[in-house]
Amino acid sequence: MQNFEYYNRTKIIFGKGTEDQVGSETAQYVRRILLHHSGGSAVKSGLLDKVKNSLKKAGVEWVELAGVQPNPRLSRVYEGVELCKKEQIKFVLAVGGGSVIDSAKAIAIGACYDGDVWDFYDRKKTAAQALPVGVVLTIPAAGSESSISSVITNEAGPWKQSVNEECIRPVFAIMNPELTYTLPPYQTACGIADMLAHIMERYFTREPNVELTDELCEGAMRAIIRNARKIFSGGGKDYAARAEIMWAGSIAHNNLLGTGRVGDWASHAIEHELSALFDMAHGAGLAIIFPAWITYNIKENTPRLARFASKVWGVDGAYYDYEQAAREGVFRLKNFFRSIGLPVSFADANLDAGKIGEMSGRAVKFGPLGTYRKLNQDDVAAIYRLAVEAS
Amino acid sequence: MQNFEYYNRTKIIFGKGTEDQVGSETAQYVRRILLHHSGGSAVKSGLLDKVKNSLKKAGVEWVELAGVQPNPRLSRVYEGVELCKKEQIKFVLAVGGGSVIDSAKAIAIGACYDGDVWDFYDRKKTAAQALPVGVVLTIPAAGSESSISSVITNEAGPWKQSVNEECIRPVFAIMNPELTYTLPPYQTACGIADMLAHIMERYFTREPNVELTDELCEGAMRAIIRNARKIFSGGGKDYAARAEIMWAGSIAHNNLLGTGRVGDWASHAIEHELSALFDMAHGAGLAIIFPAWITYNIKENTPRLARFASKVWGVDGAYYDYEQAAREGVFRLKNFFRSIGLPVSFADANLDAGKIGEMSGRAVKFGPLGTYRKLNQDDVAAIYRLAVEAS
Numbered sequence: 175m176q177n178f179e180y181y182n183r184t185k186i187i188f189g190k191g192t193e194d195q196v197g198s199e200t201a202q203y204v205r206r207i208l209l210h211h212s213g214g215s216a217v218k219s220g221l222l223d224k225v226k227n228s229l230k231k232a233g234v235e236w237v238e239l240a241g242v243q244p245n246p247r248l249s250r251v252y253e254g255v256e257l258c259k260k261e262q263i264k265f266v267l268a269v270g271g272g273s274v275i276d277s278a279k280a281i282a283i284g285a286c287y288d289g290d291v292w293d294f295y296d297r298k299k300t301a302a303q304a305l306p307v308g309v310v311l312t313i314p315a316a317g318s319e320s321s322i323s324s325v326i327t328n329e330a331g332p333w334k335q336s337v338n339e340e341c342i343r344p345v346f347a348i349m350n351p352e353l354t355y356t357l358p359p360y361q362t363a364c365g366i367a368d369m370l371a372h373i374m375e376r377y378f379t380r381e382p383n384v385e386l387t388d389e390l391c392e393g394a395m396r397a398i399i400r401n402a403r404k405i406f407s408g409g410g411k412d413y414a415a416r417a418e419i420m421w422a423g424s425i426a427h428n429n430l431l432g433t434g435r436v437g438d439w440a441s442h443a444i445e446h447e448l449s450a451l452f453d454m455a456h457g458a459g460l461a462i463i464f465p466a467w468i469t470y471n472i473k474e475n476t477p478r479l480a481r482f483a484s485k486v487w488g489v490d491g492a493y494y495d496y497e498q499a500a501r502e503g504v505f506r507l508k509n510f511f512r513s514i515g516l517p518v519s520f521a522d523a524n525l526d527a528g529k530i531g532e533m534s535g536r537a538v539k540f541g542p543l544g545t546y547r548k549l550n551q552d553d554v555a556a557i558y559r560l561a562v563e564a565s
Numbered sequence: 566m567q568n569f570e571y572y573n574r575t576k577i578i579f580g581k582g583t584e585d586q587v588g589s590e591t592a593q594y595v596r597r598i599l600l601h602h603s604g605g606s607a608v609k610s611g612l613l614d615k616v617k618n619s620l621k622k623a624g625v626e627w628v629e630l631a632g633v634q635p636n637p638r639l640s641r642v643y644e645g646v647e648l649c650k651k652e653q654i655k656f657v658l659a660v661g662g663g664s665v666i667d668s669a670k671a672i673a674i675g676a677c678y679d680g681d682v683w684d685f686y687d688r689k690k691t692a693a694q695a696l697p698v699g700v701v702l703t704i705p706a707a708g709s710e711s712s713i714s715s716v717i718t719n720e721a722g723p724w725k726q727s728v729n730e731e732c733i734r735p736v737f738a739i740m741n742p743e744l745t746y747t748l749p750p751y752q753t754a755c756g757i758a759d760m761l762a763h764i765m766e767r768y769f770t771r772e773p774n775v776e777l778t779d780e781l782c783e784g785a786m787r788a789i790i791r792n793a794r795k796i797f798s799g800g801g802k803d804y805a806a807r808a809e810i811m812w813a814g815s816i817a818h819n820n821l822l823g824t825g826r827v828g829d830w831a832s833h834a835i836e837h838e839l840s841a842l843f844d845m846a847h848g849a850g851l852a853i854i855f856p857a858w859i860t861y862n863i864k865e866n867t868p869r870l871a872r873f874a875s876k877v878w879g880v881d882g883a884y885y886d887y888e889q890a891a892r893e894g895v896f897r898l899k900n901f902f903r904s905i906g907l908p909v910s911f912a913d914a915n916l917d918a919g920k921i922g923e924m925s926g927r928a929v930k931f932g933p934l935g936t937y938r939k940l941n942q943d944d945v946a947a948i949y950r951l952a953v954e955a956s
Contacts, residue, residue, distance in 0.1 A: 177580025189568025383805030389784030397777040414774030
């Protein structure tokens with residue numbers, strides 16, 4: 175087990191009706207905020223009105239910035255930064271999913287910086303200061319509500335890059351599972367793939383003696399898989415299943431499950447090229463990439479892949495052949511993704527395999543990827559190729 | 566799943582050599598502290614000198630208060646409170662195990678209060694303000710290093726009572742598993758029983774649909790049991806096993822595993838009478854009480870007890886008879902406690918069963934205990950009686 179620091183100061187307020195607390199929570203920080211949202215479902219569902227009423231009651235004023243898109247764009251971030259500076263706003267409230275939260279985090283850094291906020295995403299600067307960010311979560315997926323991550327797409331490339339710094343961890347996250355009842359099944363599925371991937375990135379490690387977090391990772395993955403099936407087989411309004419999935423999405427990425435471990439994160443970087451280029455949902459991209467990543471690494475520390483197959487997918491632990499067990503695990507992982515309506519290949523999602531050369535080059539622009547196995551451009555291209563055909 | 570708030574702001578600094586960071590961490594708060602410890606093992610091992618060197622380097626001065634005993638006494642707390650007030654000290658650093666930390670927390674509340682600090686333990690007042698507390702942990706057990714709990718013994722009774730308030734959660738906890746190499750086996754075992762009990766109190770719930778936290782609880786318990794066996798079979802200097810146990814002790818009681826659940830906590834209250842009256846280690850008392858508590862409740866929500874037997878102790882899940890499975894689980898729990906040198910009955914620990922009437926009366930002095938099954942004085946007495954004979 176590696177030395178580690180664990181410090182997660184996000185206050186989670188979880189359960190039915192909790193969105194009514196957003197005003198009183200926010201008022202503990204400021205009386206004037208940037209209210210950031212997509213302008214879509216939160217408006218239609220009436221959530222935004224509820225949020226505004228709660229803010230009003232608590233005496234909090236807001237300036238509104240809507241229009242965040244999936245794979246949130248740098249241009250919208252620039253608008254938010256300018257607004258905060260002009261209006262001397264010192265708090266950003268995100269009402270939405272990972273895209274809105276990531277955009278809010280970018281604005282929060284940019285508002286404390288005189289230069290171009292892209293500098294942080296392009297690794298020219300390290301973010302050490304940000305406005306506090308609060309969250310009302312509507313999509314369980316990215317775990318951004320209590321994580322230090324923000325991923326932004328710069329349309330100029332398009333480049334999709336991330337910042338991972340303590341200063342952008344939200345100060346509170348309000349999570350009402352009922353708000354997720356109306357999510358389209360595809361978005362629910364993408365979220366589930368995303369949270370599973372966050373755990374898998376931590377689970378596939380070369381670090382020995384991480385038994386406690388192995389157990390926690392495996393347990394969380396099993397709970398996600400079972401409750402995903404409940405949602406997809408029983409209709410979307412199963413509070414219990416929605417609640418398990420929503421809380422699991424935070425736990426998957428609040429880094430408790432990563433303590434003492436060295437995560438891999440190559441699949442995330444490989445996927446980012448898909449969503450940057452084809453503007454596809456991150457979760458769908460991960461459903462395509464992760465099985466290919468495991469298959470490419472099938473000879474690498476195969477006992478761990480076999481353990482994943484056994485503990486998470488119920489593959490008989492008495493398999494005499496680790497590789498056979500591991501391949502069965504990949505098969506079940508793919509089947510699971512397909513069963514909830516996700517693509518597991520370029521073909522499934524109509525992606526152009528002709529872009530593999532370009533994408534693999536860009537994926538390694540900051541150097542080789544991963545720690546479970548270091549991947550150079552050729553490796554990344556091979557993983558993309560493994561994902562081309564439906565199988 | 567119940568609505569919940571989860572907010573744990575303790576910064577964990579975990580791993581080899583981390584005690585050297587105590588000075589720089591403390592200096593972020595103040596330049597003058599109360600240094601609180603037992604005066605025993607931390608002095609002998611040289612840890613206290615290391616701590617002092619680190620404080621000195623960071624320009625932090627200290628006033629020392631040693632002499633904390635297991636089942637920490639109110640009289641020592643009074644001394645600390647007086648010292649803090651007289652010397653205008655605004656930070657308490659605990660170097661030790663749960664007793665030292667609990668004592669430090671009590672001092673931290675008392676220093677902010679004009680009346681008698683026992684008022685908070687006697688439920689006459691609610692603690693809302695405390696000095697910040699930092700921790701260098703030497704005994705993985707109580708989870709006090711990142712919990713909101715403090716348990717103090719008032720010699721006048723003797724009464725053993727607790728405070729559970731957010732304001733006493735430590736601001737940082739430094740945890741080096743190497744510091745636990747020299748713990749006597751009995752203390753190691755008591756700590757293991759304590760952390761298992763913290764999870765069991767949360768695990769035995771009537772709340773339905775808490776699948777994710779069920780999985781996390783079960784995984785953590787399995788990891789504790791396996792690594793306890795490694796420590797006891799392989800000698801105490803197994804870094805990996807010591808690290809798993811140390812981190813598990815925090816996770817067992819930082820309340821992540823309790824989110825959305827309603828815990829029971831009757832066994833803790835029933836045990837407190839044992840340690841108050843016989844001055845025995847809390848963990849040893851729990852090893853006596855918990856199997857008796859399960860046995861007494863064997864007809865109550867038996868499937869959950871059977872699940873515990875199956876998932877945690879490997880009892881065949883195909884048992885046709887839940888009760889039979891549950892009893893086998895209790896048998897294995899007792900065997901495990903015995904295997905690491907703990908008593909599992911009054912007889913094992915030479916406790917006077919003649920005190921059962923008195924203890925059961927005091928255990929319910931604030932009302933019936935528990936939520937899994939509400940226990941009145943007769944129930945509590947029956948549980949004590951189930952624990953009388955070695956079995």
